[in-house]
Amino acid sequence: MSEPDPDLLDPEAMDAHALDAADPLARFRRELVVDDDPVVYLDGNSLGRAPRRTLERLDRLYRQEWAVGLIRSWEHWVDLPEQVGDELGAAVLGAAAGQTVVADSTSVLLYKALHAAAALRPDRDELVVLGGDFPTDAHLATAVARARGLRLRTVAPRPPEPVTAADVAAVAGPRTACVLLSLVDYRSAALADLAAVTAAVHAAGAVVVWDLSHAAGAVPVHLDRDGADLAVGCTYKYLNAGPGAPAYLYAAARHHDRLVNPVPGWFGAADVFAMAPEHVPAPGVRRMLSGTPPVPGLVAVQEGVRLVAEAGVAAVRDKSVLLTRFAVARARRDLVPLGWRVASPPDGSRRGSHVVLAGPGAESLVRRATARGVVADFRHPDLVRLGLSPLSTSFAELSLGMDVLAELATTPA
Known part of the structure; x- marks a missing residue:
């Protein structure tokens, strides 16, 4: 489903219904709960729609595995963090088995990952972050730097362009322990080159921690x-695992023997039920677990991952690029003449799966659009994010949403 550069797209010639008819992923929309309210859902980069199979799985979990099986069900629940992690790693992360676990919230796992990364370079005293990254990432990096006595350094952002290897190389050096970066920028949707940036971090002798929240899936x-x-x-965006679903942590196998979990707990112990007075970490990535795993969330992640695996990430990406190009072309036709601008990279191959528009009265526009059944996302000070989830967003739905946004933009509140 490749398309030419968006500058060459003719919005008048784009037929949303024809695109839907040719969409090889169209059947997956029926796999998710899509009702008439809201009419248009353009916030899949914040919270994905509910898969029907997940609702059925959760019903079985509560009514059978818990209500009937009771504690006996822990015989198969106990390994879910690693089992689901392996499925997720294979389907969307390009990770071999034994390197991914699904456990706590994104914030908790990011805190763990930053501590563990810094501990891999104990002779260094700097932690590098990207300026303007997701606020929680910055807050956690500040807390870890303070706790470990590290100096915090910042890579200057160049929105809407993604962070580059050169940007990182200009800041990271012989004192850098680790670098924290987001693969897809939450504001602009700019997509970084993971391989090139990782190589730049390694050239400085440092360790990189990637936040994949707006990318994976x-x-x-x-x-x-x-x-x-x-x-x-996280797993509640493009993996459709539901509100508050547990996040995942990947750690390359080459680091496992030296990983230090700053929140040691019984599920990360070598013998979960030993109740030993001293904590002996489990071998492998399981040592990064802490407390009792959230079983309902884990099975929801598993079903969401299996849905993406069935569709195939390559096909998902193809549709994602076409959806964002459709949105950009329509925005250029209908909103740019009204004083708006596209605040995402112009090249679809350098965007994630959301499109960001900046313009006058953005907050009011989103509020009024929601009242009309078109749900988008506002970010301060003047950004409107359109989260386009390839498994659930149809071109007709997107076209209708763009029509409503253009109409409302011509009638400021």
Whole structure:
């Protein structure tokens, strides 16, 4: 489903219904709960729609595995963090088995990953972050730097362009322990070159931690191939695992023997039920677990991952690029003449699966659009994010949403 550069697309010639008819992923929309309210859902980069199979799986979990099986069900629940992690790694992360676990929230796992990464370079005293990255990432990096006595350094952002290897090389040096970066920028959707940036971090002798929250499930990721060290990400966006679903942590096998979990707990112990007075970490990535795993969330992640695996990440990416190009072309035709601008990279291959528009009265526009049944996302000070989830977003749905946004933009509140 490749398309030419968006500058060459003729919005008048784009037929949303024809694109839907030719869409090889169209059947997956029926796999998700899509009702008439909201009419148009353009916020899949914040929270994905509910897969029907997940609702059925959760019903079985509560009514049979818990209500009937009771504690006996822990015989198969106990290994879910690694089982689901392996499925997720294979389907969307490009990670071989034994390197990914699904466990806590994204924030908790990012805190763990940053501590573990810094501990891999104990002779260094700097932690590098990207300026303007997701606020929680910056807050956690600040807390870890303070706790470990590290100096925090910042790579200057160049929106809407992604962070580059040259940007990182200009800041990382012989004192850098680790670098924290997002693969897809939450504001602009700019997509970084994971392989090139990782190589630049390694050239400085440092370790990189990738936040994949706005990427995994919509953008092909190859952590093993590209030499990544650690990565974390959420599952409630493009993996459709539901509100508050647990996140995942990837750690390359070459680091496992030296990984230090700053939140040691019984599920990360070598013998989960030993109740030993001293904590002996489990071998492999399981040592990064802490407390009792959230079983309902884990099975929801598993079903969401299996849905993406069935579709295939390459096909998902093809549709994602075409969806964002459709949105950009329509925005250029209908919104740019009204004083708006596209705040995402112009090249679809350098975008994630959302499109960002900047313009006057953005907050009011999103509020009024929601009242009309078109749900988008506002970000301060003047950004409107359109999250296009390839498994659930149809071209007709997107076209209708763009019509409503253009109409409302001509009638400011």
